Amino acid sequence: MTAGLYACSGSGPAPQPPPGGSVPPNPPGKGVSPFTGLPAASAPVLAVKIDNVRPARPHTGLGAADIVYVEQVEAGQTRLLAVYSSRLPATVGPVRSARESDLELLRQFGRPALAYSGEQSALRPLVDAAPLFPLTPGDARGAYFRSQDRPAPHNLYVRPERALAAAPEAGKAKDIGFRFGAAPPGGNRVDQHTVRYPATRFTFTWSATGERWLVAMDGTPTRTTDGGRATARTVVVQNVEVRPSRFRDRGGNVTPYTETVGSGTALVLRDGRSHAARWSRPAADGVTSFTTPGGEPLTFAPGQVWVVLTGR
Known part of the structure; x- marks a missing residue:
């Protein structure tokens, strides 16, 4: 993995649109992220499943994501699926387990990498059959660590650059349908x-x-x-549509x-x-x-x- 391909976010501000409101034509062309509409180098896609119950907050690395999806999970709670390509922060988390819905959602990204803590055994065959690179702590050794500032299971974090090193063929950012430009009329x-x-x-x-x-x-x-x-x-x-699946926690x-x-x-x-x-x-x-x-x-x-x- 070549660090020069990415701009590490750390605590720095998010990239801003070009001066004067100039926006690249739609769909975004070469040198522009199809996920944000901002200038970005072509780079692999890493999705990270992030815990979102109260003990898991505050999060780390969320501001560097290109896209943040909010999904419902068991007991009416939510988890986040953060998608990174334009920038890789040093650390993201807390990381939690994947769900069946993630596999369908990520199909539109081609063959991305997915960092998550694991899955129940019945779901693993579906993960293995999906067009993605699963990156659990066992798949990407050395990419994960546990923090001492909060209790398990809300303390697992991933280092994105190390995780992607375990998925060198992960697909790069591509058009997923987003269009960027001047505000539409009305509203x-x-x-x-x-x-x-x-x-x-x-x-x-x-x-x-x-x-x-x-x-x-x-x-x-x-x-x-x-x-x-x-x-x-x-x-x-x-x-x-949010319906019951055949899985339980x-x-x-x-x-x-x-x-x-x-x-x-x-x-x-x-x-x-x-x-x-x-x-x-x-x-x-x-x-x-x-x-x-x-x-x-x-x-x-x-x-x-x-x-x-x-x-x-």
Whole structure:
């Protein structure tokens, strides 16, 4: 793994759009990330499954992600699936186990690497059959460590560069359907939007001075250990089918399955406004397109994107 291919984030600020509002044409061309619409070198894709119960917070390395997905898990809780390519932070975590839904969600990325703590034995055959590189602590030795500042199982962390060294053939960033550009016309002015799960809630508050959505979880501002306040340039609230799967956790709770293939409605938050949208992903290995009700591509603001997958 060549460190020069990546810009390590540490606690530094996220890359900003080019001066003057200049945005590369859609879809993003060479030298522009298809995940953020910002300048970036072509690099492998690493997804990391991140714990999100209260004892797991604050997170580490979240600000460097290109995309952050929010998924429902057992008992109405949520976990995050952070996707990295443009930048690799030194550390990401806490890392937790994968779910069946992750396999379908990641198909659109080609053959990415997936860092996670493990899976129940019945799920492993599905993981092995999926087009990805599984990177558990056993698969990527030396890439993981446990912190002493919080109790297990909320203290497992991964070093992304070391993890990717165990998956040298991981696929590079490719078009997954996101389009970036000037704000679409219309929409409704909104200062705050909340998405509720049975046991968790996410609130996104617009900051005009920072031109960002400030993230809060369960009423508390979301902060990271290495980058300050968690923010997003664009938030996509994607309404999907969430159904029971055939898997259960150790406590006997049924694992939800989040359907990300198909179509439905969405709400896109950018630049202090909300825009009604439609999403469509006809096949697992295809892209997810977001359009206006009239069928035009709905452009995102260049920068980190949060996709909140919530039940209809």
